[in-house]
Amino acid sequence: MDTVELLNESFRTIGMNYGYDSVTAEYCEFKEFKIKWRRSCGWAEFDVSDYMMDAPPEVMRGMADTIFSKIARKVRKNYPKEMLDWLTADEFIEKKQPLYMSRARNLTRTAVGEHVDLNEAYRRLVDMGLTNFDKNLRITWTRQPNTHRVGYCSVLMKVVIISSVFDSPSIPTLLSDYVLYHELIHLSKGFDPFGQRHGIDFHSLERMYPKREEAEEWLKRLHLRL
Numbered sequence: 001m002d003t004v005e006l007l008n009e010s011f012r013t014i015g016m017n018y019g020y021d022s023v024t025a026e027y028c029e030f031k032e033f034k035i036k037w038r039r040s041c042g043w044a045e046f047d048v049s050d051y052m053m054d055a056p057p058e059v060m061r062g063m064a065d066t067i068f069s070k071i072a073r074k075v076r077k078n079y080p081k082e083m084l085d086w087l088t089a090d091e092f093i094e095k096k097q098p099l100y101m102s103r104a105r106n107l108t109r110t111a112v113g114e115h116v117d118l119n120e121a122y123r124r125l126v127d128m129g130l131t132n133f134d135k136n137l138r139i140t141w142t143r144q145p146n147t148h149r150v151g152y153c154s155v156l157m158k159v160v161i162i163s164s165v166f167d168s169p170s171i172p173t174l175l176s177d178y179v180l181y182h183e184l185i186h187l188s189k190g191f192d193p194f195g196q197r198h199g200i201d202f203h204s205l206e207r208m209y210p211k212r213e214e215a216e217e218w219l220k221r222l223h224l225r226l
């Protein structure tokens with residue numbers, strides 16, 4: 001069975017359990033991992049991120065079940081363990097991270113800026129015991145200085161993107177360190193696309209950063225937001 005057939009069979013089989021007798025699915029080259037659907041009575045159509053293309057059958061079925069249960073508005077749940085294990089394996093990152101990077105436009109694709117090296121920022125955070133070193137992590141500056149969103153990350157792809165607005169001799173490295181730390185907290189929480197982004201536990205981790213108040217003051221002064 002080829003991968004498109006497997007995708008369709010998984011959604012069709014699981015769909016029957018939820019009362020859908022006409023179900024189709026196809027892969028889409030979304031930049032971010034995403035599943036979109038259209039549905040009406042007994043009928044549903046899915047666009048699934050092509051990052052799932054080579055997933056084994058049990059992972060496909062687990063994904064389909066989570067989505068149908070979400071549509072049926074059952075209790076919120078994350079994807080099942082077998083899917084999360086598959087998504088967080090080194091093999092997945094090795095294959096899909098370069099693909100993700102090639103789809104993201106506004107990136108320099110390097111952590112080394114003109115004035116600030118984000119690898120050093122990462123090393124500082126590891127040395128301070130604020131994060132664990134992850135060999136799969138990829139850090140990059142944006143090409144254009146984004147001011148609406150100064151930090152961004154893909155938890156799934158283990159990519160952290162920092163706005164080049166901080167790659168300047170007039171801005172203390174404390175700021176890029178802090179923004180990087182913020183994004184690394186997202187990564188440490190793991191892939192949970194249906195979960196809360198900035199919950200209470202997130203903020204308590206954020207407060208572990210020793211110069212948090214100073215960094216927040218700076219962000220405010222520069223009219224930048226995380």
Ligand SMILES: [Zn+2]
Nearest residue numbers: 182186198226
């Ligand atoms: Zn955040």
